[in-house]
Amino acid sequence: HTALLYAGAGAISGHNYSLWHKGWGGKGVAVTCTWLILYLPVTGALCCLAGGLAVLGLGYLPLGAVLIPTLAVPIAWVQYGPESGIILLLAAAMMFWRHKNGLHRIFLGQEKQFFRPKS
Template sequence: MPEMGSGLGILGLVAVLSYLLGAVPFGLVITRMLGLGDLRQIGSGNIGATNVLRTGNKPAALATLLLDSGKGAIAVLLAREFAGEHAAIIAGGAAFIGHLYPIWLGFKGGKGVATFLGTMIALAWPLGLAACAVWLATAVVTRISSLSALVSAAATVPLAWVLGHPELMLLSAILAALIFWRHRSNIARIARGTEPKIGKKG
């Protein structure tokens, strides 16, 4: 399909639409639909898949993981299809920002890990799968979701260079920095040795 172009107007539209898609709080929607309560009052209060898992409902957590990662990937793929690669990179970043700071929830959103991984898979699947592998390996060893996210996000920047995607290094660095910022309370608990393990109920 022919590209719409990559003028400032098109890129702005891509950014806004991708942000709105990223801002959909699937974890909150799913837990409410299933009668699991307000996710913001459970466990860490986060709206992501790890906190949904603390409700004890594994299918709900899986659905949240897939939808949160999918919204980043869909934003990238649609932008690439209609407006090209530069728009795809902007779309990925905007969807990620939408998840972290959703307008629907007073700009109080999740920590962005699933959306980050979905975005990276759509932008460059070898890089995205490598980031997922780093997350999984760290999770197997430590059983700490937040630490896995931090290690994976940090690793993505050099991995972008090693795997031949230097154009994604800046985006990876910005998103990784935001992930670290959103995980600052987790970092403090990791340092104290009090960060909960994966699957621990709230």
């Protein structure tokens, strides 16, 4: 389980901050979801589902992206101990950092909403 924890953390770090692209990469949502489902099968899938429902309900992609790993932190901490909780907390912090501009635009009311009719 420890190997999966650190392999997943490395995968999302590498996806977010690719050495091939001089530290720039994607925002790692798909990789994070995959890692959570592999590491915490049932609860990881539920966290991804909750993030997806938040996006569908509110229309903000950055909110769902940050919500997914954040919901998994306490579950990992309780199930597998502090080491697991801290690594998932770092993953949530990384996701927050990658989506900070979008979250700021949500706060300002300037972020584009998906799945919403044009008004």
